[in-house]
Amino acid sequence: MGARSGTVGARGVFARPVPLWLLLLLGLLLPLGAAAEGGPGPLPADAKYQGSEEIAAPADPDSLKDPRWCRVCHPAERFTATVWKATAHHEQRCTDCHSGYHFNPHQPVELGPHAGQDEAGASPERRKEAAKARCTTCHSENKPIIEKVVHGEGREGSPTCADCHGEAHSVVTVASQDKLAYRRAMNARCEHCHADEAKMAKVELTTRSVDNYHHSVHGRQLGLGGEESPGCVDCHGGHQLTDFEKDGPKTCGECHTSANAEFVTLGDHRRYTRDERPVSFFTLKFFAWLTFLSIMALCVHVLLDVLATARVTWARRRRGDDA
Amino acid sequence: MSDRHDHLVGPDGELKRHAEVQRFDLHQRIQHGLMASSFTLLVLTGWPLTTHGVGASHKLVEFFGGLAGTALLHRIAAVAMIISAVYHAIWLVMKLAQGRLPFSMLPTLKDAKDVLHNFSYFLGLRKDRPRFPRYSYFEKFDYWAVFWGVTIMAGSGFIRWFPDVITSFTPAWVYEIALHAHADEGLLAALAIFVWHFYNVHLRPSIFPMSWVFITGRMTLEELEIEHGAEYDDLVAGLKARQSKDEAEP
Structure with missing residues (x-):
């Protein structure tokens, strides 16, 4: 020491x-x-x-x-x-x-x-645009890509570089980060908008992808510290968002080697509702009731056994059998 | 009654109440031990994924060496449980081939009567518990629950283990069913074992704090009379018949 x-x-x-x-x-x-x-x-x-x-x-x-x-x-x-x-x-x-x-x-x-x-007093949107221009001065290879994808369209509320990559003064390289910390930080940035109902309503989306992700096996694993478990960008990609219609099997196949189009549908963020995922919905209902009723029956049996034993023991003591 | 019961009777022909009967052979105890240990490990390593939002789940995962370690242990335990099930199946077939399979696990009409009898006793309508046969109805329930449980859990577990392989020849909803069935059946099994089974075999006031029969395979005649009255009666009747036969033909 x-x-x-x-x-x-x-x-x-x-x-x-x-x-x-x-x-x-x-x-x-x-x-x-x-x-x-x-x-x-x-x-x-x-x-x-x-x-x-x-x-x-x-x-x-x-x-x-x-x-x-x-x-x-x-x-x-x-x-x-x-x-x-x-x-x-x-x-x-x-x-x-x-x-x-x-x-x-x-x-x-x-x-x-x-x-x-001119940006000191400019609107936030103008400042964002200026910031994007500055990033692409050096990161020019991304310029043609980000302008083509939905996040780069420059609509009101659409993200700029810093919204996803972190603030320019504190951004760290992916390689320098712990995998888990990186995935969680990246998820948090996606969720900053995608878990915000008001923001999503503006672009006619819902927050269900985030809700569903956290209940999925992937989301649960990441929550429990699974550093190899995928976060949002692992499947959805970065600048070029994954087109699951076309590249689904390839994307899932990076981890699940035999993935086909049928497999891809498992990860589509549909909710466990009667309409969206009827099989899941009714399976969950069935097992929820089976589990509940079975356990209740077993617990009642145990409880009755305890009470009956107590009753018999007390009766015996009253009669003085134990003495 | 065979010679293996000779030690139950004293020189004066009296029953020795603290003498032990062999209830389970070594194979059965190994099967149970493998099943019990793999089951406990499966519950502990599977639980965190079901209740991922709870702090205890994180502690458990940490304890098992992170998520990768937890997942590996879960699979090792799963294989151990399947081995115990296969071992049991082979043991059953061997017993059957030797003509020594007693079929005492099959549900009978007496079990239905015992259920009614036991509930009457619970409600104070009858004075005594039923005199259970070699396996009481709740022991038979446990046995067949494990049959159903291992089938469901191993089946759905393999589907969850290889989701991409399964969906290459089945519709995606097969996986969906396996996903939920595995979690909920796991919860049901864990509660059934740790509440119901533990109460019935260890914590019941007549047995508390624990039964040794799953380790030694033996039970005293006194315990046998309380827990398996009908089996005890058969045993005693057999011993008596043998005694009188011995007296008749010295």
């Missing part, structure tokens, strides 16, 4: 990646370098370079793109280097997505750092 904590302590000392003096030096040199490059001019006197930790983005001469400057005004915990490093976008700098800023604190407010960005 003692040896163990000693090791941790020793590692703690060496965990500090960059000596403090180097950071201080960088802090002094960076604004000077920016001024020398003919940048937007010196920062306010009270601005403090927000960076006590190394960050992946290079401190290049074009240094106003260095995220540490953004953190002067945006010091949120999630933008600190250690938190940022765990995200999928850890190699990206703020300005890669938030492009087009005219960074100059000496300009009037309306022409300040965020001037030129």
Whole structure:
């Protein structure tokens, strides 16, 4: 125990990646370098370079793109280097997505750092569209696909990248996640809309897929910690939603090797109602009654036996047989 | 009455009430042991999927090494239960071939009378319990319930085990039936065993806290008279007949 904590302590000392003096030096040199490059001019006197930790983005001469400057005004915990490093976008700098800023604190407010960005006061829909445009700047391979599928149509309420993949500042890669955590997180994002009756009513859908999923074997398994059990996207796909009419057997066949079209119908999220799934409905009814009546009969038999034994025992005691 | 009952009678011809009769042979006890242990394991590993929303289900799954471990154990236990059933079937056939199958498990008219008698006793209309034969009606119920149960559970279990294979030659509703039948029959079986069977064979005041007959296969004459009065009467009558025969032909 003692040896163990000693090791941790020793590692703690060496965990500090960059000596403090180097950071201080960088802090002094960076604004000077920016001024020398003919940048937007010196920062306010009270601005403090927000960076006590190394960050992946290079401190290049074009240094106003260095995220540490953004953190002067945006010091949120999630933008600190250690938190940022765990995200999928850890190699990206703020300005890669938030492009087009005219960074100059000496300009009037309306022409300040965020001037030129029309989305600050824009509608949520407009902001979503802008966000989607930014994601596809790098993730361009998805652009032709998502515009063709139902989620990419850009209708009111339709999701953008972040709605399904998580917020851009905290999104993590699939590979870096525990399978179970990933599937549960992904399901939660689907359910954010698909379990919302009002939202589904707008697009003439119901929430029954979600209800039914949680009662299905797949849903139960995932709920119990089955990391290999499928979540929504495992069957329905990601950007290109699965067409079960066409690709059902192939999709189910990834796990159930002999799956055919008949098998696919088992997973169609129909409810156990008289109309939608009559066989299930009547089977459930039959076994519910069989179980209930059988158990009641057995319990009554046990109870009567107990009472009769008590009655006979008491009668014997009253007669004094035991004495 | 055969020689195996000699130890029940003392030198003075009196019945030894604490002497034991062999009720189940080793094969029967192994069959029961395999059935009981596989059944318990099946209930514990199958229960969580039925009641997936309950915290205890998560604890059970954790205990059995996660969902994959739980599922594997369930299948191993299922195969063990099927082996016990097949073992029993072979044992029955062997007994039949030897001409020593007593058919004492088959329901008879006496069972119907015993039911009425027992309920009359429950309601205070009769003073004593029925004198049950070798197997009382509730023991016969248990036996045939296992026959029905193993058939339903093994059948529906295999369908659930290989759903894609089943639907390649049957309609999808066959799987649907198996899915629900397995869960509900499982619940019924678990309750029947842990409430009804346990009460009847262990917890009844005349037996409490437990019966040893499923382990030793033996039961004292005293216990036999309480639990299987008719069988006891036959045994005693046989012993008496033999005694008088021995006296007649020394």
